[in-house]
Amino acid sequence: MHGSTTIKDIARAAQVAPSTVSRALRADRRISGETTALILRLSEEMGYTPSLTARHLVTRQTNTIGLVISSVSDLFVADVVIGVEQEARLHGYSVFLISSYRNAGLEADAVRSLHERRTDGIIVTGSSIDEGYLARTDPTAQPVVLINCPNYPYSISTDNLAGARDAVTHLVRLGHRRIAYLANPGSHQANLARAEGCRATLAFHALAPDPDLTVMGDGTLAGGKAAAQRLLALPQPPTALFCFNDMMAVGALCALHEAGLAVPADCSVIGFDDLELAAYCCPPLTTVLQDGEQLGRQAMGMLFRLIQGEENVSPVVLPATLVVRETTGPVPAGAGRGKGVIAA
Amino acid sequence: MHGSTTIKDIARAAQVAPSTVSRALRADRRISGETTALILRLSEEMGYTPSLTARHLVTRQTNTIGLVISSVSDLFVADVVIGVEQEARLHGYSVFLISSYRNAGLEADAVRSLHERRTDGIIVTGSSIDEGYLARTDPTAQPVVLINCPNYPYSISTDNLAGARDAVTHLVRLGHRRIAYLANPGSHQANLARAEGCRATLAFHALAPDPDLTVMGDGTLAGGKAAAQRLLALPQPPTALFCFNDMMAVGALCALHEAGLAVPADCSVIGFDDLELAAYCCPPLTTVLQDGEQLGRQAMGMLFRLIQGEENVSPVVLPATLVVRETTGPVPAGAGRGKGVIAA
């Protein structure tokens, strides 16, 4: 970077003022075709690359937004990223991606660093801070849009509650009474909503809650497998597993398989997200679809409006849709006997 | 960002010169403890956030590197990203991530935009341009490190050839004669090397190559499934599938399953990457391990040395290790009859 060509170098070579070069480069119609052509040719020959940094200092906008995610190794997050990037490109924005690794400290660092970079706005998904962003009342601060944090005024969320409700209702209708929830406290808000949807649905059907049937995971394959194994070791194991996401569901499927249990004959499984992978499981995974790309696009759309100064934006909630494939089936005959919750 | 506090504002409030504030903020020992404390307190109170943009303009370095990837929705790439970020943090660098979506035009755009941002260096993985970067002899340009492009002088690669060789050798020893390669031309260099490893190994064992047994995919689940289906429709289908990556292998597994074929009894399958997912397949996937995180870390390490001005760096090749799980087994009895390549 030491000696990269500047606008002044070109000005000197073209025997014009720097401002003329600046204008010609940005296709200002006031500059004559001749000089414009000369300047274009020269800047090509001299290998000129504009310095966005310098430009930003004077225009006071970076045309860049920050996107804070938990980690790139989460396929659902990947869809969100793609959606944000698509929409950003549409508006002429670049995206600066930072991973928080589900760590509140790193998330705060990430946001601070984005402020220092003077990005025009910030999108945070899977936040550990959540409404902490509300405290930032400084009007000079960048607007922040949150994904899956419906209490925050500028947010786009999936209807996690309804998604969980539909999933569990589906299981109840199939006759299941002992339904487990494989949680992921790492995704705070989404997890709360799905847990609540599960709880409420069980209550609605007069099924007593069993604390043993909620077991913690971390949204990964390994976490899902471990959680399922703990469940299977219970004196009275569940007949159906509702998992925080598809990855945990695949992990659970693996545990079931290793335990010699057939799906769905011996145990039903439902995931969440509807990753492409869900359709490729053996058997194909019943799951709840949430549209990550759409979430991302809408978040970027909202952020753009916020950047433009629009104030009257309100939270958006996108639907979650149950997709029934082949990991759910009738409750196995004989289940629910003994000290079953209902029979008891 | 309109009215964010600047160093000048603090200087005015503290009754000192801007340069004093600048020094105090960076803990310059020449500034007295008193004034330093005052300035620190003030900058806290006034909500000061330094402008990296402005700082960069004068220091001529951004402490940021660019990372161009194919897409975040590739789990192997995710590992590389994590490795790069880890190592970058170690050296005090941030990472600007851009997706090229396996499109040469977008890749060129990405690199140009990184130049405009004056990142200190660039890492490209899964490049469509490859040795095109060699043309950039401009000494003022940023150093570029390529991942999995071993012909480029500044590169970190997996030993794709050896990995493919080991995989195919494993199949041959199990008695397979009709071994298919599910390719991914999108990852140009890696694909070439794995195809060649496959071809050479077959030749070494005096197995005639059959063009029908190389079929194109795109590295995705859908691509792998479609490729496998085409293979199964052959008059004399293969008894083993060597796939460009694990995702294609999972897709192939799905196709096999739908076709009513057992794995490995009727057909063996090998993947590449050894994603966490590989161990969670049913049955667990035999695959070739390549360490994405390590690839990323080493790439960032090499880039750092390049940025420091070291010139005597040479390409690095990391090992690929066959991991035998349960999708590979002896060739099915009766296979290879009819117009089999060997028998013919």
Place this chain on the structure above:
DNA sequence: TTGTAGGCGTTATCAT
């Protein structure tokens, strides 16, 4: 149609 001058927020080089 083009040139001049000032400034964006920061650091660095002299001074003092």
Place this chain on the structure above:
DNA sequence: ATGATAACGCCTACAA
């Protein structure tokens, strides 16, 4: 120990 001044590369009135 601190201040004044001049950059860094670019843009934008305002002049001409």
